[in-house]
Amino acid sequence: MVTFLNIVITGLLLGGLYAVIAMGLSLQYGVARVLNIAHGEFIMLGGLTTWTLYTVFGINPLVSLAVCGPATFVLGFVIHRTLYKRLSSSAASPAIFESSSMLASFGLLFIIQNLASIAWGPEIRGYSYLAVPVNLAGAVFGANRLVTLGFAIAIGVAFYLFVARTRLGKAIRAAAQDPAAAGLMGVNINTVLALCFGFGAAMAGCAGMLISLWLPVHAVMGFPYTVIAIIVVVLGGLGSIPGSFIGGFVLGLIGSIVAYIDPGLSLVAYYLIFVLLLLVRPTGIMGK
């Protein structure tokens, strides 16, 4: 019974993290139509910034959220304004924009990763924060991992309320449905798309801070997280933000069950689910 509980809680803890990562990518793909392969690099930036703030300046990692979030947001916003806006105005069709923006994001990946290796070096970094054991009905977990889950849920819910209840959220939903019509209704489409890209990047930055609480961070850590984000986004339905939130927890649970059976197989299982899902139901859990 305790083992079962252990697997479920591990899955949920992992799933919360996956959900935040995937919601950011989902926003970038679902609204701004950019399948951002450099997503993991924003996670890496968030993680390494938190590490620097904590070890060099002694700033509490949870407080550094106030730095990582806005900084990655501005970076994402500016990148969309300079790079993707140009690409979308010169692309002949949405399909061409999707492939050219994906390739451009590879360029970004190379650039950000290389700059980060120059700035932080190749070392694997980590720090110890809130590493106190917490007993959950017999299963023991570090407090920092529970903090991750709490933050993941808080970010997810806050973001959902923002999109569902505010005026800007309505503009974002309109832009996701039909950018041209939204533009005709008075939505400043370029700003909304850039904001979405920025919010996606900010979520990645926050996820980076959460990851740094209990996992090592380094300059080339980003890509595996991008891959996980893509799997979750496909699982939840491309472009569906609630789908990504649920999908994150589903993948986390699957991951912890498979890891219990054979840890070497967990990545194989992720890709197998991904490939089978694309074949059987490419629209995902929440897709239409």
Added chain:
Amino acid sequence: MTKVWVPGLLLIILVLLAALPLRSTEYTVVLVATILMFIILTVSWVIFSGSTGYLSLAPAAFFGVGIYTSAVLGMDLPLPVVVCIGGLASSCLALVVGAVTLRLRGIYFAIFTFGLVELIKNFVLWWEIQRTGTRGRFVVLVDNSTIYYVMLAILVVTLLTAYFIRRSRYGLALQSIGEDEHAAAHAGINVTALKIATFAISAIFMGAAGAIYAMQLTYIDPFISFNLNYSFLPVLMAIFGGMGQLYGPILGAAVFAYLREVLITEFPYHYMLILGIVLLIAILFLPNGLVGLIQRARRRAFGGQHANT
């Protein structure tokens, strides 16, 4: 006029390439062999993706299957047989993958093929650790000029195939799939069979190139063999060169692969940065690649007298 000098020029280039190992250093032979390999990957990628518009990120899977064929069979069988088996094994994989996935469209096909590479990589890794207890394998040793000549031979076959496909009815049918698949189907083209066949043909060359490239590497593991760079670089090289003409991808691959080798050796710490910037510039400012640049320059040089032809 062009009809006469193009084959002549190609023949001269071929003779020069064939004579290269006789007079140059070992380093140059390895460098040029690597460039030839990237041209093979890029041109065979263009055979399928360039005309149909399906963005395939599977080259690393086909290339890696070739590498593993060579690692498993290289010690026991003669070299040409190993290379052929490498090509055929990749082609079989492409047939299966193509049969189940080519109904996926647009970005779904791209991310599927991307996931496929990672799936195979992680599965092979798990399998190797379970079965052999080690991660990597050693590949049979072959001298560099043999590798070079095999690579050159594969390249010649790849280019001839690409050329004849492009010139045939079959190439025209592929082109029409790229423009409008529904219209192509209504015009009587067996869209599915054509796509699968082309996908499998393009995989042969990738697998064969992988099989011979493995011998240059001498040691391989799943991370080296199924490296996603072998999927992305051909795409980037094709875009960099421009896909409007057959010489575009060749030129793009040659320039980009050479640039990459030089950057890796000269600026090992900044090479990805420079590559990323070149890539962004190519996507932003060279929508038709180097070919577009050449055509624009030519038009400017010859003035307006050809404007209406």
